[in-house]
Amino acid sequence: MQRLAIWRNPVHFLAFGFGSGLAPKAPGTFGTLAAVPLYLLMTLLPLPGYVLVLVLAAGLGIYLCGRTARDLGVHDHPGIVWDEFVGFWITMLLVPAHWYWILAGFVLFRLFDIWKPWPIRLVDRQVHGGFGIMLDDVLAGVYAWLVLQLLLYLV
Numbered sequence: 001m002q003r004l005a006i007w008r009n010p011v012h013f014l015a016f017g018f019g020s021g022l023a024p025k026a027p028g029t030f031g032t033l034a035a036v037p038l039y040l041l042m043t044l045l046p047l048p049g050y051v052l053v054l055v056l057a058a059g060l061g062i063y064l065c066g067r068t069a070r071d072l073g074v075h076d077h078p079g080i081v082w083d084e085f086v087g088f089w090i091t092m093l094l095v096p097a098h099w100y101w102i103l104a105g106f107v108l109f110r111l112f113d114i115w116k117p118w119p120i121r122l123v124d125r126q127v128h129g130g131f132g133i134m135l136d137d138v139l140a141g142v143y144a145w146l147v148l149q150l151l152l153y154l155v
Helices: 003-008 010-015 017-022 027-042 047-072 082-091 099-115 120-126 129-154
Strands: none
Touching (some): 010 047, 017 027, 047 082, 047 129, 082 129
């Protein structure tokens, strides 16, 4: 797919994380990085608002990622990073918006997203379409959230 086509199609533009998924190396990492400023905006919402945005973004992501994957003819194209946005926002739920917690959440989410411990790897291989693209990152976000909550508790 031509890079220009990503910018012209709003579905692809969102699925590619506002263009962050076009990074030639580590698009998932760049996608997660692009999710940080939006996370900071989301922290201004009350908790129910944050959760509502998260749920809506996950639901929208099923469509965005599935449609873009179909259009590209590639299941879970590396440039599709909307799932990283949602996974990171899950990681950061109920986490203070201080730079060191953001960095910890970023690193933990990327580790779980890359490592894919059970059952994430199984989901990644066996669940297809937009739901599958989203689900492995949602699970990585949950794993990272659990570790981050434990760290918050210990500190």
